[in-house]
Amino acid sequence: MIFLNSSQDLSDKKSELNKDYDTSKSSFNFKYIFETYGEKRISFPNNIIIETINDINNLKNFYNMAFNIYKNDKFWIPPFWIEFKYFFNKKNPFWKHSECRLFIVKKDNKIVGRIAGLIDHRFIEKINKKIGYFGFFECIDDYNCAEALLKTVQDWLISKKIEIMRGPINGRVDLGCGFLKNGFNSYPTLLSSYSPLYYISFAEKFNMTKVREQFCYYIDLTKPFPKKLEKKAQECADSGIKIRKFSRFFTKKDMDMWVDLFLETFEGHWGYVPVKPEEVKTRFGIKQMRYINVPSLFLIAEYNDSPVAYIWALPEYNQIFKSMNGRFGLYQILQFLLKKRQINIGRMPLIGIKKEFRNKNIGSYLNYLIMVEMKKKGYIGADVGWIDEKNTVAHTTIAITGAKLYKKFCVFDKDLYNSKKVL
Structure with missing residues (x-):
């Protein structure tokens, strides 16, 4: 899971983002x-x-x-x-x-x-x-x-x-x-x-x-959830943080809101490059969001009706994509539609929290709700990552879920x- 967290005002970067090389x-x-x-x-x-x-x-x-x-x-x-x-x-x-x-x-x-x-x-x-x-x-x-x-x-x-x-x-x-x-x-x-x-x-x-x-982690969803995770989730819920699903009926509005939140919370992340919202919207997975997004796995955390954090999880579509062999024509689209309900693994690639709302158990609350929903869907596990080795807060947060480290990548x-x- 790429954990994102910063509160730098993106408006200060307009001249930089508008620079056209x-x-x-x-x-x-x-x-x-x-x-x-x-x-x-x-x-x-x-x-x-x-x-x-x-x-x-x-x-x-x-x-x-x-x-x-x-x-x-x-x-x-x-x-x-x-x-x-x-x-x-x-x-x-x-x-x-x-x-x-x-x-x-x-x-x-x-x-x-x-x-x-x-x-x-x-x-x-x-x-x-x-x-x-x-x-x-x-x-x-x-x-x-x-x-x-x-x-x-x-x-x-x-x-x-x-x-x-x-x-x-x-x-x-x-x-x-x-x-x-x-x-x-x-x-x-x-x-x-x-x-x-x-x-x-x-x-x-x-x-x-x-x-x-x-690092990438794996959560075994066949096991009971850790009591510590449930406790932190409840503490966050009691603090006034409200959770809602990404709206399919207002996709453009929620997409615009999420992209701004994504860019704000990504600031400071290793390898981050400040870009215009339009560039984010062209990226693989994002431009197809209307078709691949599962609203119950894309959650927005709000405080006083203002978005402060999000988690974007997905079915592990690679279980289907493997058989497509790099092709995505009409046959593969039909194959995707027919087989997507057979997926039994979840994917948790992105979570972001505004700086002033960190250390309030929001990460654990969002992780818990996603794990509950994945279990309802019959998923046996979830892949989380990647997380940068120096992002100690993210490693601590994901450890509370009971996740186990199972992959490493070297740059x-x-x-x-x-x-x-x-x-």
């Missing part, structure tokens, strides 16, 4: 952000070649190569092609303040890996550090190929005067963050990452160091400034 203005005739790159080939020893992605057909190769990596992995769930493709569309507001390069690696003329280099200028401006990302990384178990990919992105970031290479982050922390460190014997949940264990060794061999770990950094001096 527009890294794609020079390419107005193209649909995708990568179509202006031009063709580039870089040769490495051992018959390894890096190629730049510069058209939609190559993007399909970039996407499809992951199926070869995971062809014998029963747990991997492919992303939807339609969403994968949209991320790189110039209409995505993300590209108003970001840029990227996409590369594939070939060995013996076969595609065996991929990587993206990404720079979010708004993030750099916020933290005042020249950090760039590598993301969308996939590769066969061959360090020579992985090194060629990582070095290519490293060199591109250095050419852009970036001083720290961080990843894997697929553009934003909520799109994919970290290599999986443990918890390989279960399916990835909605909006979470998945990768083979050997990716960790790739990062370490490339002289990257762990900068952060992200790595490499100091390019010192590496460049050595070279």
